[in-house]
Structure formats: C-alpha cells, structure tokens
Amino acid sequence: MRESQARLFSLITSILLAIVGLFLFFGGAELLFLGGSWFYIIAGGVMLGAAISGFRRPALAMRLYAALLLVATIWSLCEVGLNIWGLEVRLFTLIGLGVWLLLPGVWRSGNSWLSDKREVLGSLVVSCLVVVASCFSSYSIDGTVPADRMAASGQSDETSAGVPDGDWTAYGRTVGGDRYTPLGQITASNISHLKRAWVTRTGDVQQQGEGTVAGPDQGHEFNLELTPIKVGDTLYMCTPHSWVMALDAATGKVKWKFDPHPATADLDKNVYLACRGVSYYHIPDEIQTSCRNRIYSPVADVRMVAVNAETGKPCEDFGDHGFISLRQYLGHVPHGFHFVTSPPMVAKNRVITGGWIFDNQANFEPSGAIRAFDATTGEIAWAWDAGHQPETWKPGPNDELTRDTPNAWGVYTADLNLGLVYIPTGNSPPDNWGGTRRPFDDATSSATIALDIVTGERRWTYQTVHHDLWDMDLPSGPSMVELPGANGEQVPALVQSTKRGEFFVLDRRTGTPVPGYPVEEKPVPTAGHAPDDRVSPTQPYPVGMPSLTPANLKESDMWGATLLDQMICRIQYRQSAYEGQFTPPHVGQTTIVYPAFYGVVDWQGITIDPQRKIMLANASYLPFRIKLEKRTGMEQAGTLPKWTGSGEEPAPKGDALSVSPDYGTPYIALTNPWLNPLQIPCKGPVWGTLTAIDLVTKKIVWQHPVGTTRDTGPFRTHNNLPLPTGMYNIGGNIVTKGGVVFMGATADDYLRAFDLASGKVIWRDRLPAGGQATPMSYEAGGKQYVLIAAGGHGGLGTRSGDYIIAYTLDGEKASPAQ
Secondary structure, eight states, X not given: OHHHHHXXXXXXXXXXXXXXXXXXXXXXXXXXXXXXOSHHHHHHXXXXXXXXXXXXXXXXXXXXXXXXXXXXXXXXXXXXXXXXXXXXXXXHHHHHHHHHHTSTTSSOOSSOHHHHHHHHHHHHHXXXXXXXXXXXXXXXXXXXXXXXXXXXXXXXXXXXXXXXXXXXXXXXXXXXXXXXXXOOSSOTTTXXXXXXXXXXXXXXXXXXXXXXXXXXXXXXXXXXXXXXXXETTEEEEEOTTOOEEEEETTTOOEXXXXXXXXXXXXXXXXXXXXXXOXXXXXXXXXXXXXXXXXXXXXXXXXXXXXXXXXXXXXXXXXXXXXXXXXXXXXXXXXXXSEEOOSOOEEETTEEEEOOEEOTTSBSSOOOOXXXXXXXXXXXXXXXXXXXXXXXXXXXXXXXXXXXXXXXXXXXOEEETTTTEEEEEOOOSSOSSOOTTOOHHHHHHSSEEEEEETTTOOEEEEEESSSSOSSOOOOOSOOEEEEEEOTTSOEEEEEEEEOTTSXXXXXXXXXXXXOTTSOOEEEEOOOTTOOTTSOOOSEEEEOTTSOOOOOOOOOGGGBOOSSHHHHHHHXXXXXXXXXXXXXXXXXXXXXXXXXXXXXXXXXXXXXXXXXXXXXXXXXXXXXXXXXXXXXXXXXXXXXXXXXXXXXXXXXXXXXXXXXXXXXXXXXXXXXXXXXXXXXXXXXXXXXXXXXXXXXXXXXXXXXXXXXXXXXXXXXXXXXXXXXXXXXOOBOSOEEEETTSEEEEOOBTTOEEEEEETTTOOXXXXXXXXXXXXXXXXXXXXXXXXXXXXXXXXXXXXXXXOOOEEEEEEETTOOOOOOO
C-alpha cells in the first residue's frame, strides 16, 4: 500500500514537472528568440529532464532539480539583488516544487530519506536564506523634516486670507488648493485617541449595471470621489447620482437633501458616475437676490444647479429656476459625451467650469472651451475658446464653440489677489493620434493656462507635454505657495503636478519657471510613430525639482504570481515597442506606455504645507499598453460599427474605454492596463508611494510605500495577504498644523495618518468601503474633525458604499490657530 502511494506521488510529480517544464521550455525558447533571458528555456529543459528520470533514476532527478534551484537563486540575485518582490516571483514557484519533492513518498531510491533528498534540501535552505535576507531590504527613503521647519509658523499664505481656520470652504480648503488646515488639535502624540465621531450614509448607492469600467451600452463606473466642504456649522456635498446634501458638521445629521433628477438618457450613457465636490459662494451684498448663500453643484446630465445653502431649494434667479444647461453653445452633444465631475470655480461673481469630453471617440467631438457664468443670474459671461478669434468672447444663443478643442475636466484653482484662475488642460480628442490637430490645439493642450477671472482673457500658458500622444493631460489645477526668492523676497508661486510624476514650479503672475527651479527640454523617442502623425523631438523636464517619474522598464522588471506568468510578461515586453517614456504609439504593434494616463499623480493633485514649505504627493505606478490599428479591418469585421453621421454615435463592441473608435481618423486605438493572464500587473511592486518634498532645498525628505495587497488578489478578488507592496491609489492627502498627514486612496480600504516629520504610519482605521477620495478637516464645537467619504471606486475595484465618516479626539478642545 505504501509503495503504491509512493508510485502515485512520483507519477504526479513527474507529470507536474513535465507540464511546467514544457511551458517554460517553449516559452523560454520564444523569449530567447526575441532577445530575452536564457534562464527559462534552461529551467524548462532541466525540469523535463528531472520529470523523465524521476522513475528510473530518482537520485539523478533530485540532483537536477537541486542544481536548478541553486542556479535560479544565483540568477535571481544577479537580476534583482536582494529585492524581495523580484526574488519572490523568481524563486517561490521553484521553492514550492522543491518542498513537494521533500515529501517522503516522492522519488525515493533507498531507505534513507536524507540521502535521497539532501541536495534538494541544501538548495532549498540556500534559496530560503536569500529570501529571508531580502525581507530586511528597504523600499523607503528615510529622512526627517528638521525641527525648526516643523515648528515654522507665521509664513505668508495669501490664498487662505479670509478663510476661517475652522472651515474648509473649497475643494482644496482654499481656492489655492494647498489642502492644509491651520487646526492643530490632532498631533502625532495624541492621535491614538482619534476615534469615529459619527458615520452618515447618504443613501445613494450603486445600482444594477453600475460599478466597474464599461461604456455607454455596457454600464457605468460608480465612484464616490467626494471631498465635502464646510462653511459655518454645515458640511456640503454631492453624490455619484448628483444629489446635493447638507449635514450638521458636529453630528453628521442630514439637514437637507436635493435630488436634481438627472435625465435618464444621460445617466444611461455616462461612462462614469461621480461627483468630486460642490462649491460655496456668498453673493456680494450689493447685488439684489433672495438666495445669497449658494451651493453650486454639477448634475450628471450636463447641467449646473445652484441651491440655497440654508434650505437646499434651487435659487430661482439663477438660470432656469436654479439650473443652467452646459450643453448650450456646444452644438450636438451625444448623450454621455460631456459631463462635469469636478466642482466649479466660483469667484468674483463668476461660476467657471469646463468638463469631461468622452475621450477617444472622434476628432469632431464637442468643444472643450472654458465657460464663465454670472454667479447670480447664470447668464454666460465669457467663453475661452482656443479655436475662435478672438479666443475670449461671449457667444450668443445660436453660436457654437469650436469643436474638438482641449478640455479641462479637473479641479481649477485660483489666486484671487491676482484675479487669475488656473486651468489644467487635456488634449484635443483623440488622445493617441494627433494627425488632424490644429495649431491652436497643440498650443493649448496638456498645459496650465491662466485666465482672468472676470474677463476670461488669457494671461499666460505653460505647456507640460508637447503634442501629447499619451493622454498626459493635467488632471488637477496647481497648488499655490509663497517661496523664498534669491534676495529674501517672497515669490508668489504655484506647483503644477502631472501624470508623469513631474512638478513644475512657476511664478503664478507670469507662468515662467521660478528662478532656481529650471526646466529643460530633453530629447525623447521619435521612431515608430504613425506615418500620418508627428512627434515632438523634445519634452520639458523640471530638472530643479525631484521627480516621481519611474525609471524606464527593463525585462528584469517583469512580474507575476509565478515564474510562469512572469515569463509571459517578459515575452510581451520583448514583443512590444518600447524605448522608454514617450515612446510614440505604433501602428500594428503594441506599445508600452509608462508612466501611463492613470498617473503617477492623477486628479487628486498635491498638498502643500504653506508654513513648513513641504509638498506631499501620493503616487501610483501601473504600465499600460496601446496599439493603433487601421480602422478598416475592424469595421469590415463588424466589431466596430461604421459612423453614419446621424444622431447618437455607435459604440464599439466590448469595453468602450479599451476600444477607442476614433471616428474621423485612420485608426482605432486598443488600450489596457498591462496585466498578465492572472490579472496581475506585469510590473512588480512598489505600486504606490507617499512622498514629502522640501520646496526650499528641492530634495525628497522621505518616501514610503503606502498600502497593502489585503483587498487585491489574483483575478481581482478581494482576499489576499496584506503584503506591504504599496498600492494603487486614487484620491489625495491633506496635512494639518499639528503635523499629521491623512490619506485614504489606497486599494486596501484604510484611512491612514502619517507623521509629517518622518512619514511613518502612526494611526489607521479600516473603512467599510473604498476611501478613494481626498479627506478634509474642520472645527465644530471646539473639536477638530477629520472626515473622509468611503464609497469605493469602480475602476480600482474597491468595495462600494455610501459612507461619510468623521473622526475626532475624545473630549479635547481645539487650540487656537497661531
């Protein structure tokens, strides 16, 4: 009986090794032919040899496998050194098989278990010791903010003038977007006492057909990306289905709720269901109105609503009984092709907004023009239209703004003293082919543009990517900061974050780089672009600032759950066009795009501590792949419906965000995150970081991985070991006078607090749903609160919900701001 069991174990072992060996041998042969690593074909051959010899010469089979494991360990160390994630994917598969071989019934030739298997045991010990040693390696940049900087106070902070310390009156607390609160009650020394003060559920939950990335005919991505604002004793917010709500800041009790009832035709077609926030404005006292304190909120059917901040009722003197249509002046707007997810900029009696234009559908989409409306009446005040002469004008009822111009969908920021609003622009659609872009498209895309708040006149433009073919649009407005000049003066500056992970420091008066923060044009890859397009030979790099841009990928960076799926990623790497960042999209060949259009730093933007002059940025790292195909083949196959020129645009079959029809161009674009067959990224950890940068010394103070794999497993499951890989994150961070940084954002559903001095995690709370939103902080009843919206994110695949959660210290009183 025991002998038959041993034969069965040996048979299973030989079959298993033979299957794995065949896969590695033939895959390794393809990889070697493509110019890749030799290891996989050798590993496959050795496994096949061990599988064949296992029955008749088990001692030889053991020695072969022991030698393979030893060679694999040496090879792994040569490729990745003591990098735990690099060693894990290379060695764990082989270690697991080696442990199986140690079972007493597998491949025995004699009575002594040790004599048969000592070579395998020895190799396993060596491999495991190497892996254990790698666990002590660090993926952090350790440092500390100097004590004198941590104690800094009284620094110039013009953008917060007039904002009460206990309020959070705009998306970034102020219109300058620094995300800093001057409240200092919560500190690193007392944060262990931070507990939930209240939890409120909005009632706006994910419906059937909502949740994940899809398209106009396949469903909607349901995201709670909300950052509420706080004015007086009230919190104001919006929900993914466009409800507007007011909550008591001290208790979370709902004061009022207004449902603007978006048209179902638009909701049925919108790819995203999200609302990042609302705006508050006090109509100047000299203007006649019965609705003086207002909340402005976008509606998912391309409208804007103004409601009374006290009652939640629409302001009758704004537009049509409280609503204005954002379709006006845009000509034909197919359902789902235009909506607003970000709160408008409201200042100087202007409501300024742009909006999201459905990317990559055609080269004749609705205009991306920026429009300003009278904050009292809703009448159009001006439009900034890059394709019109003059570019700033007031369109009439029957006028149409120039189609297909660059849009600006993120949160805008402003300097009220200068009277300027800063607009972060994207591309003229489509993103990945620019053969029909006009000169004014190229001149105003992927740029920070300063417009006069009252008149709409353009004051300056600074472009961060030339002829952008990678969707490297600016997803968030810049953050304001006063920086010390060469002669001791204070320079009014702004810092523009980018999806590339670069940070441009500009004089916000002129749009020129601040002295000491230079920008250089550097050569970038140019070969292989579409023959009917062009590329810029250089791109701007802010060399005076640290960069979060990842290093160019190498074959040895490829990753997976096992040696097998890692090999697939290595093959794909060798098959793809890739010469580093800015490799142009190729026709007929897959191109790797890294960093990709989901960021390094996305719509959350950055945080700046105006007293300590420290900038904080959380970053994500995930490559994408793109391929341009001539459209005739897909149209003839029926996969892509032909454009008929009538009514609503047809949708491609499949995921509308991965198949870009690009009507009006010679190509379609296929775009996807680079995942292997197990739905695991082909680029290994670290996947998410939080970094502190000193804006005075222009150096990284500290950087740490942030987030774990707890809720992100193979095949997008929500169960995994909490490996400290750093995780993809969507949503920003905030910093307090008390020296604490708060951040949700990560895919493992935690709200974390970090010590600003060192970046170490000092507190965390498990959220009931994904916290893919930027927190905020305020004072009510003598207490400092920290609040986050926890409702999940369809694109990131986190748990969905409708929670608003506030935290405060037990029984402590807020200290006055200094």
